[in-house]
Amino acid sequence: MGTTTWEDPTVEATVATLEEAVRAGDTITVFAECEVEYDGRATGYLGPGERVILLKPDGTLLVHRPAGNDPVNWQPPGSTVTADVADGDPVITARRSAPDELVRVFLRDTYQLTTFAADDTAPLELDGTETDMHEYILEHPAAVDDGLRAIEHERDTPYGTIDVYGTDDAGRPVVIEVKRRQASLTHVDQLNRYMEQFRASNPDARGILVAPAASSRVRRSLRENDLEFVALDEFATNRGEVASTTFEDFQ
Secondary structure (H helix, E strand, C coil), X not given: CCEEEEECCCHHHHHHHHHHHHHHCCEEEEEEEEEEEEECXXXXXXXXEEEEEEECCCCCXXXXXXXXXXXXXXXXXXXXXXXXXXXXXEEEEEEEECCEEEEEEEEEEEEEEEEECCCCCCCCCCCHHHHHHHHHHHHCHHHCCCCCEEEEEEEEECCEEEXXXXXXXXXXXXXXXXXXXXXXXXXXXXXXHHHHHHHHHCCCCEEEEXXXXXXXXXXXXXXXXXXXXXXXXXXXXXXXXXXCCCHHHHC
């Protein structure tokens, strides 16, 4: 355990520290003005802004704005992370191969870089609401889909942990992602990443996002990706809750 922090590190120190920390399996946080490029299923660019970049030992990359709980850019566990220099600035690259996706974070001004040799082996204990949702689905799989048979709870994959894995009455694999709050486009993308893995070997695999509510934009995105949505109204934060629209829905 222990942390090491650099204030206003040079380009050379930033790259060297990132390379060493990735090799050591450290958790890394970077506070910086940065730009982000994405190349994969689509292409994207995020202009300059002050953000927090988080790198985890499992290859996860998260880029956070000052507000909001979801990252504005990310790569899942299993990504290969490297650091180098481009046009005089440090660049963090996170690549995965299935599918081929690349996120590059250009550090235009690095304010602080911290490495953390974290040790965490404690089991995950979900909060009551989400725990109740998981247990409800396991005990009443028909609430999600008639004929559903729940086979495995919290199944590990290279892209994260699937909440519930099962099969339907036709024998097709079913991947269920559970969210205790209103479903978002980020949740759709997360489920779609899981499904890319399963559909590579079984094109008939089904992906279902379960949440108390979802906006019309989220439901449309699910349909466009051949995914499904099931609302468990009884787990809404209040009985009068309806699907609301957020800024993310218009992106």
